[in-house]
Amino acid sequence: MGRSEHDPEPDQGGSPTFSPSAELPPLSAEDLAALRRLGERWQVSDAVRALPVDPQADELRPSAGGAPAPAPLFLPDRAGQLTATAAAERRDTPEGRAAGRVRRLLLGRPLSSASTLRERMPKVVALPVLASDLLSSVAYGPEAMLVILVLAGSGALGLSLPIAAALVLLMLAVGISYRQTVQAYPHGAGSYLVASDSLGPRAGLAAAAGLILDYVLTVAVSVTAGVAAITSALPALVPYTIPMALAVIGLLLTGNLRGIRVAGNIFAAPTYLFLVAIVGLIAVGLVQAAARGFTPTAPPATPAVEGLGLLVVMRAFASGATSMTGIEAVSNAVPVFRPVEWRNARTVLTWMVGMLIFLFTGLTLLFHLNGLVPRSNETLLSQLAHVTFPHGPWYWIIQAATALVLLLAANTAFNDLPRLLYFMARDSYVPRRFLHIGDRLALSNGLILLAVAAAVILVAFGGRTHSLIPLYAVGVFLAFTLSQTGMINHWRRHRGPGWRRRAIINGVGAALSAVVLVTAAVTKFAAGAWVVVLAVPLLIFLSLRVRRHYDRVRHALSLDTTTSPERPSGEGSIEEQTPAVVPQQVRHLFIVPVARLNQATLRTLAYVGSLGQPTLALHISPEPGEADNFRGQWATWGGHIPLETIQSPHRVIIQPVAEYVSTLRLRHADLTITVVVPDVVVEHPWQRVLHYRTEQRLRRALRRHPGIIVANVPTHLSV
Structure with a gap:
């Protein structure tokens, strides 16, 4: 049916309707084609796809603990898709719950996208x-x-x-x-x-x-x-x-x-x-x-x-x-x-x-x-x-x-x-x-x-x-x-x-x-x-x-690995910037900074060891005597993972770890180095000031270095 002269002409700028999906725009045709090509090169074992849990099972319902069955956190829509309920969207910390109550008091209950x-x-x-x-x-x-x-x-x-x-x-x-x-x-x-x-x-x-x-x-x-x-x-x-x-x-x-x-x-x-x-x-x-x-x-x-x-x-x-x-x-x-x-x-x-x-x-x-x-x-x-x-x-x-x-x-x-x-x-x-x-x-x-x-x-x-x-x-x-x-x-x-x-x-x-x-x-x-x-x-x-x-970020992260004429000079293809786009290209090295041997450290070492990848423990010592004592403790444990100690005469910890890791990555550009930090999680917010925030400090020190990942293994305390 033809458009009347009184009807609006097409908007030449597209359809700028308001939608939450604007934060996650769809892939372009070029990126979809590149995604298809990359997917054809992927090789993963059957163990990766053999999940030990059912993603949509009733086990996603929170534990009742003898009380009446609580409301479900997620509702299954269809295969591969769940809908989060209000219970799942609430913050699960004391301060988060308090902030949520204040928001509901001032602003009212959240409205769904529908x-x-x-x-x-x-x-x-x-x-x-x-x-x-x-x-x-x-x-x-x-x-x-x-x-x-x-x-x-x-x-x-x-x-x-x-x-x-x-x-x-x-x-x-x-x-x-x-x-x-x-x-x-x-x-x-x-x-x-x-x-x-x-x-x-x-x-x-x-x-x-x-x-x-x-x-x-x-x-x-x-x-x-x-x-x-x-x-x-x-x-x-x-x-x-x-x-x-x-x-x-x-x-x-x-x-x-x-x-x-x-x-x-x-x-x-x-x-x-x-x-x-x-x-x-x-x-x-x-x-x-x-x-x-x-x-x-x-x-x-x-x-x-x-x-x-x-x-x-x-x-x-x-x-x-x-x-x-x-x-x-x-x-x-x-x-x-x-x-x-x-x-x-x-x-x-x-x-x-x-x-x-x-x-x-x-x-x-x-x-x-x-x-x-x-x-x-x-x-x-x-x-x-x-x-x-x-x-x-x-x-x-x-x-x-x-x-x-x-x-x-x-x-x-x-x-x-x-x-x-x-x-x-x-x-x-x-x-x-x-x-x-x-x-x-x-x-x-x-x-x-x-x-x-x-x-x-x-x-x-x-x-x-x-x-x-x-x-x-x-x-x-x-x-x-x-x-x-x-x-x-x-x-x-x-x-x-x-x-x-x-x-x-x-x-x-x-x-x-x-x-x-x-x-x-x-x-x-x-x-x-x-x-x-x-x-x-x-x-x-x-x-x-x-x-x-944003243009530079889009070009750098584009799935289309062909060099774009709009790409700023000096920037190569996506493969030159990020060498690993398929699993079989990734060469791992895990590094675990250890200050002392305790439950948090051993839990982290056990987690990394279970991955079956090359692992190195790294200890920063303020003086030679302390380094000798720590190596003795490491030997008592059995020395299951290689250990490197670094003496820091001025008692600086974070920066020597960051420099050591970044130097290794610089010398071995084909490695993906993952720094896994033991992290003690306390129960009350005021207790955080009593502990070092090593993982956050390391993340800030290493964030500008490519090919380095910082992760943490939490140990939760109730004290």
């Missing part, structure tokens, strides 16, 4: 969750515009209306553009995927860097603005601004770690409350203005500190454009919607842009009609609420709703940044740990990184909103510009019906976004925007370095 679809959000929940950042920005965006205009004196405030009209045009262009992005890229990833697909990897990384900074600053700015709304109403709380903001970030992190659906249900109500409160404020304000014939109240006389010119107008336009932050949230979060994902996402985006234009226009108009000017000790929204509702509880309701939505607007970033990092990790530009999906089907590592980064920035800037906004606009509009420029190329490459009209819309949005980007970067450079200007190329550089590392 619950992914059930955890998605309907439109009525997705709207407030994803729109909280965009809608809440009207609480500080119009004020940021007026803060610049008032520098040219109170007479310049009249320019707020034509500047607001230009901003509404920008909102429409960008909003329609992102509607087209959602349709063209129905699997999400927004600016990063669009720019990567249409403009190249580096452009994609630039968009991603802008978005990363945007999301971190979204949390810092939103929380700071929310706390400012509280302190405007309750000035006595001003000294506690930073602790309050950090506490809110902690609550947001905990809520989002509980999962998408739970976080959505928790954070939806404040956004709806804010919408009702601000719409009511605008409606009553317009009725009051109509009663006086829409005659503007003259603002208080304010002396000019700068001349009114194009630069001031452009700065005001760029500052007011911060009201659009969060408009890209839906395109990045398409996978959180219920099916049909892209269609529901586009509907929510349309609602969001319409509400943004109404709120922004209404508030800007009322600020103008009431002659309000920015103050250092009270927000413009608070002033408007005082003027509109001089009596009754409505002022406090509006302030409470504003504070809540500003505090929770950061939740948009908590929804989007982890997904962006997921897509980047899938492309090997950030650490693979960001692919991991946590207990509650949340991208936990991305959430934690966002909370920590936002807290650091918030503290560094002293919790001042206006100090953060210059940084905010640059990253946001870098992503907007690249995304819409990429969409122009997308339509030129995929010339479907109406592609010229769509490209023109994207072109208008790209041009206006570029104006804001350049204006903010230039005019706010000294005020802090230099941080973003330097941070974006730094993030691109780091991402490319991460990708280079």
Whole structure:
């Protein structure tokens, strides 16, 4: 059946759906062919396949010990496959069990991978969750515009209306553009995927860097603005601004770690409350203005500190454009919607842009009609609420709703940044740990990184909103510009019906976004925007370095042993790097470091001796007399295994063992040397400090040497 022109075009970047399997991607066709060739060379005896246990037998049930039969640890699905139960997934240490109880208390019970679809959000929940950042920005965006205009004196405030009209045009262009992005890229990833697909990897990384900074600053700015709304109403709380903001970030992190659906249900109500409160404020304000014939109240006389010119107008336009932050949230979060994902996402985006234009226009108009000017000790929204509702509880309701939505607007970033990092990790530009999906089907590592980064920035800037906004606009509009420029190329490459009209819309949005980007970067450079200007190329550089590392690892570990043209110079085939890929090629030498002869040592020697491979015992002695005594004890035991003693005059133990083993391996590159360390395992955590951690120290000393394996044979104590 053919695709309608209203259906989404294929996503050129693949299908970046969220799945735990992303951490374990399938083998390529080349690797599968190489695996088949290597498997044909393997030779193993029948004893290897003759298991002494049944892998799926009832013996996997934990011992009852006379008590009622405990729950099984594993359930057989089919031959060769088991499913771990909750009992098998719990940690079996006192500290592990305590940590598990705390996690369940804070986050709830773990969710299975099969619950992914059930955890998605309907439109009525997705709207407030994803729109909280965009809608809440009207609480500080119009004020940021007026803060610049008032520098040219109170007479310049009249320019707020034509500047607001230009901003509404920008909102429409960008909003329609992102509607087209959602349709063209129905699997999400927004600016990063669009720019990567249409403009190249580096452009994609630039968009991603802008978005990363945007999301971190979204949390810092939103929380700071929310706390400012509280302190405007309750000035006595001003000294506690930073602790309050950090506490809110902690609550947001905990809520989002509980999962998408739970976080959505928790954070939806404040956004709806804010919408009702601000719409009511605008409606009553317009009725009051109509009663006086829409005659503007003259603002208080304010002396000019700068001349009114194009630069001031452009700065005001760029500052007011911060009201659009969060408009890209839906395109990045398409996978959180219920099916049909892209269609529901586009509907929510349309609602969001319409509400943004109404709120922004209404508030800007009322600020103008009431002659309000920015103050250092009270927000413009608070002033408007005082003027509109001089009596009754409505002022406090509006302030409470504003504070809540500003505090929770950061939740948009908590929804989007982890997904962006997921897509980047899938492309090997950030650490693979960001692919991991946590207990509650949340991208936990991305959430934690966002909370920590936002807290650091918030503290560094002293919790001042206006100090953060210059940084905010640059990253946001870098992503907007690249995304819409990429969409122009997308339509030129995929010339479907109406592609010229769509490209023109994207072109208008790209041009206006570029104006804001350049204006903010230039005019706010000294005020802090230099941080973003330097941070974006730094993030691109780091991402490319991460990708280079993963490429090298992938080439080095590839099953395809033919030399790849992309393999860095100096690297040979896989057989040159790892000489043993089939069992019959492995030549073993086992080395057992022994300090004294006791049960732990003899248990280790017995284990190694049972393997039937060449074995050497190694003893480090602090002085010749001790070495003679140890050799006498070895002879008493029977000297069943060759012994080498090394005198260490300065009583160093780990490094001589490491140097001896690595030198042997260097001289005999065909050997695989396994260092087997006796290890005493104590019952209580505090007892660990009473024992040497020889195996861990040796592992650290030898980890950089190829062909050397460090293992341990534990002896468990109950003392």
